[in-house]
Structures are given as structure tokens and as C-alpha cells.
Amino acid sequence: MRISDFRLLAAGQTLSWVGNGFQTVALAVAVVLADGGPGDLGLVMASSIAARLVCTLFGGVWADRLQPQRVMIGSDLVRLLAAAAMAVMFLSGGYHLALLCALAAVSTGAASFFDPAFGALRPLLVPAEKRQSANATFSMLQTGSQIAGPALGGVTVAAFGASAGFTVNALSFLASMVAALLLRVRAERGPRTSMIAELAEGWREISRRDWLLGGLFGATVYHVANGVILVLVQVVAIERLGGPSAAGFIAAAEGLGGLVGATIALRFKPRRLLRAGWLTLLLMPVWALAYVWPAELIAVIAGAIIGYAGLIFFDVAWETAIQDHVPQRMLGRVSSWDYLTSFLAMPLGNVLAGPLSGAYGIDRVLIVCAGVLFVSAAVQLLIPGTRRLTRVHPTPAPPSPEPELAPL
Template identity: 65%
Template sequence: MTRDFRLLATGQGLSWLGNAFQTVALAVAIVTTTGGGARDLGLVMAANVLTLLTGTLFGGVWADRLQPQHVMVGSDLIRFGATAAIAAMFATGGYHLALLCALTVVSAGAGSFFSPAMSALKPLLVPAEDRQKANATLSLLQSACGVAGPVTAGLTVAAFGAPAGFTINAVSFLASMVAAAMIRVRAPRGPRSSVRRELSAGWREIRSRDWLLTNLIGASVYHIGNGVILVLVQVVAFQRLGGAHAIGWIAAAEGLGGVIGSAVGMRFRPRRLLFAGLLALPLMSVWAFAYVWPGTLAAVMIGAVIGYAGLLFYDVAWDTSLQENVPHRALGRVSSWDYLASYLAMPVGNALAGPLEGRFGVDRVLTVCAVVLFTASVSMLLAPGCRRLVRTGVPAPENDQAPKTVASADRTAPIQA
């Protein structure tokens, strides 16, 4: 891998670890400060999600206007300042809910610019034929941080308090910022138009590709069902499977599945990569249904390994397909629409979980949601482009709006078997 890719991986690895400290520290800080804190924690989380929803599309525009690493540096600098201020607030005992929400909005607003910029930067860092391996490497790194981060964060916050967790997260943003600032690659940039026109142009890129539009719609439905599941499985694990002990084992199994899926993505290079990813995605329904039947901790852990392996392999396939088939001039904006679908759909599912469980019971709701995951995943295969899109190993032409399919691909292109 190239020097620039190693810099990105190092900075992001530290940042992903730091995010785990933020999650643990926020919950502990609010609970210990307010003596319960469900209301305050909910408001802070809502402020975070609403800000992401508001800012993500604009982040995509600026990722396509500027050098993406410059957007990342600015985002990390702002997030460092906001997180350091949160750490100082709790360290000095000056807790104010309004100030915490304001700082969360600042941090989330900067973060909404970071993700599309990183999506625009990744394909520039390695040769086109190595993009799948690079995406799988980052996915593997993120999965590993997802396992190690919460454990390390829990021990640190328990020993030194919530301000230490916020401080570590702030330092991780500095590390990410330094790494991004050292990246040398430069993206070609064309003339600008109005924000509205550039947003519309990004949406036209999506509409012109049936595989892209179908995946965006299918993923939105998928994330609503998954949002319900992610709430209810915590309840089931705590009440039926052994409490906090079970939750920890299940989280470890999910992380192991993610590592396996990412590792498969490094080595398995089918010609129709997106099709292969979509065949793996329905495996998540196995994980969801395992909570209902057979409903044992061992079964749920096995389901978690299987499901998350499928999910992470799909993620690798999806990222690689975007990078090979969407012109780079629009990649930030297309990615921002993708992020927006997730940010919007997941909270909807989270909010529906409680009312649905109260009316129909947890097992019925989990069963239906498992079916939703399966149906949403399989339905994406109805689009011809999802079945026919082939790997090219070369970047998409900047003036191209037609996906490469089995029927129309240039047979002289270097297809990876």
C-alpha cells in the first residue's frame, strides 16, 4: 500500500478508537452528573443525529469542491476543539445541558463534512486495481477498533473518569488531522456552480444508475428495520441471555464477524463484486432471527459472526463499486446521499422500536424485522445493474454516466477474476 494510504489508515484507526472513548464517556458523564440522565442523553444524541442530517449533503458538495484532505483537516480541528471543551466542562464540574448540546452540534456538524471527504479521498490513495483491498483493509481496521475500543474505553473511564475519555477522543482527532495534513495526493477540481445545482448534479448521478438508486432505496428500508433490531436485541440480551455479560460476548462476536467479512473482501475478487456483496447481505437476517429462535446465547453469537461477516463484505463491495463506477468529480456528493439515507433511516427505526414492542411483543417484531432485512437485501437484486455490474480495475471516466455491465462492458478492460 502507498504512503498516503498508510497515513489515512493510521489516522483513522486512532480516530475510530477515540470514538469509542467518546461514546462511553458521554453516557457515564451524563449519568453521574444528573443522577439518571436518560432525558439529557437523549437530547444530546438527538442533537448529534439532527446535525448530521442537516450537514451531510453540504459536506458532499465541499468534498467535491476542495481537496478532500483539506476538508478532513478542518473537520478534525473543529472536532478537537469541541471535544476538548466538553472534557474541560466535565472536569471542572460546570455541566450545562445547553452548552453540551451546542458543542455536540459543532462536533457533529464538522463530522458531517468529514465522512464524504474521506469517501472522495480513498480512491485517490491507491492504484485502481488495489481499491478493493484498500477498502477491505480499512473495514478490517474499523472492525478491530470496534472490538478493542469499547473494552479499552470502559476500563479507562472506570479508572480515571469521563473527562479522561473525552480527552483521549480529542487527541485522536489531532492524530487524524496530522495524518490527513501529510497526505500529498491531489484531486482534480473543476469550476464551481451554486450549491443547489451541485446537489442536484449529485442526485442525477444516482438516478442515472439503476444499481445505485436501488441500493440507496433498499438500504433505507434495511436501516429502518435494523434500527428497530439494534434497540430490541439489547433488551433481549439483557433480560434473557445473561445481562451485561451476554451483551459483551455478542459485541465480540459481531466484531469477529466484521473481521472475517473484511478479510474475505481482501482476497475474494469476483468479477461481479456488487452481486456477490448483495448475496452476502441477507445473512444479517440470520443474526436477527437467532434472538427469537433458538434464542440461546451460543446461537446468537454464531448468528452475529455470520451476519456481520456478510454485512462487512457487502460494505467492501459497495465502496469499491462506487469508486470504480462513479466519476470522482461527484463521488463526495454521491457518498453524502448514501450517508444521509443511513442517518435518516436508523433513528426512525430506533424510535419505532419501543411502540412496536409494546404493541406486538419483542419476538414478533424481531421476526418481522428479520424478514425486512432479508427482503430489502434481496430486492436490490431486481435491478439489472446490481446483477450485471462488473469490476473494471480502472477509474470511472469523468464524463461517464453509464455503469459497466456484463452486457456493455469493454471487453478489453482489465477485468479481475
């Protein structure tokens, strides 16, 4: 039953990830063609970020209160309706910025409930010894979808218009919802308390583990620096490395690197997986520094493959460590705190990119931020829990003794 549930969830979620790629393209095209421009698109994106920040922690609480698939079904239904409303709005020829911002916020807010529930559900679908392989498989599917979705979305939107992209995304949420409806696995759930008390309980679960608390703070610093880098490398790619085509090649290399990292995680299973994950994350500065030296397209492509392979291997190691060592009834809340640190830090880095590069120059900022990436990962190896944490495997039950025969 567990394996069939795993395949069902993987299929539904892959279609949803691909569909998200359609909406990413459709949204940008629709706003630009409606003469909205960068300002309107920025407001839509800001609405999504604000909704994510507001809803993420509450999504984690409800993921732990209810069966995870029930939260996922509700989230998919809301996102389906939001995507369908966007399709209708642009198909009818109308463009209402306030409505589009509201729909984007509703859709992203619903996703903030889906993600912790998805994280809480995954370890229930496979035996403990297969969690790393399952997480690597999901990473591979997600990375592949992030490559295929925008590519297919671009072709579809070019041929049939932005409304077609929103429609495909709505249908992908329907597929994800059907998959979640068919899942048979059930999670044990404890008594409810107040929302604040449950949020605090989730934070206490994090703070009593040095590797988890240190990892969240380290990831926050990492994501601020990475947010700066992600803006500046686009500028370098377009201005120095060959324009939009260079940016496309680099994006493809990042996706390829992610697939390589997930493939390695499928096969390489060290006992101290988390320590190995932080070590592979030390490869990401290679990608950032390649834009400064040698600053050639081929070197940046190679750095992207190497860096993103390390990043995805780390993601698998991190998710597996949480699933192994955090009680299942707390996974939603712990995951939501994890997501929140990322979504707080990344936009901050994006905002800082312009002022920092204007004051100190792009190359200097990239070098410093690459150093921050390295230090934020290397410091984790000084934490005792990070160095010592091992994979959890269920202990096989001892064989039952042979029944004694009654004397004749």
C-alpha cells in the first residue's frame, strides 16, 4: 500500500510542478501584454511573497492538526479556482491589477498550507530506510519539472495565449487533488491546543536539537547572500556572457546539476548523511565565483552543474534528517519554520542586491556573498549534532520463538 501511495503522490505532484511552470510563463506574458509592465508584475510577485510570509506558520499547524492529504486537497482546490479565475480574466480581455494581486495572494497562501502538509505526509509513504531514496526521487522530479514546465509553458502560451497557460495549471491542481484523494495512508494526530501554543511547541522542537536550530539560522544567512547572488548573476549573464541565450544555457545547467545531485543522493547513502549534505553545500560558491573568475560562459555552466548538484544533495540530506529525527506529529510545524526562514531571507537579499552592487561593484559583492555561502555551510560542521547525526533505521523484530510441543 505504501509504495503505491508513494507513486500516486509522485505522479500527482509532478503534474502540479509542471503546471506551475506554465503559470510562471503565462503570468509574465499576460501582464506585459496588458501593458502592466515591470511595476505591475512586481506588485503581483510582492503580493505572493506577503501571502507566503503570513500563511506559512499557520499552514504548518493545520498540517499537524488534520490528515495531511486533507490539507493538500483543500489547498489544491483553492489554487485550482484561483488559476481558473486568472484564465477567465485574461480570456475575457479584462485586466484588473487589484484582482490579479488578490488571486496571486490567495494561490500562494494556499500553497503555504500545501507545502508543510506535503512534508508531513512523505515519510508515511515509505519505510524509514527508503526515505533518502524517496526524497531524492521527489527532488529529481521537481527539478525535471522546473525545466520542462517553463519550456512547455512557453510553447503553449506562444501558440494559444496566456489563458491557456493558466488553464493547464488549473488542470494540474486537479490532478494533484485527485491523487491526494486516493491516498490511503493515515497519520496519528494528537489533541489540539491554541494556535499560538502549537506554534511555540513547533519552535521548541527545533530549539532542543542543535543541528536543526543551527541549520535554520545558517540557512537564513545563506539565503540572504544567495538572494543577492541570484539577482546579480542575471545581470552578469546578460551584460557580459552573451545575453538572454547565455542566461538560458546557465539555467539549463543549473537544472542539470540538480538532476545530478538527486541521482547521487539515490545511490550514495552515508551513515552520517547530514554531515555529507553540508559538505556538498560547500560547492555552491564555485558557481557564484565563476561569474567573477574566469568569467567565461563555459566556466559558469560548469560551476552551475557542480554547485547545484551539491545544493540538491544537501536538500535531500536535510529533508531526510528532519524526517528521521522529528516526531511525525510535529513535522508540519517544523517544516513551516524551515520554509519561513527561506522566504524571509531570499527577498531581503533580492532587495539588497541593487544598493550593494551600486556601492561596491558587482564583482566585489559576488565574492563576499560567495564567502558568506561557504562560511554559513562550514560553520554547521562545528555543531556536535551535525557531525554525529546518523540515519535512523528500524530495528528488526527478533524472530518469534518456536512454539513448544506439549508432551505426549
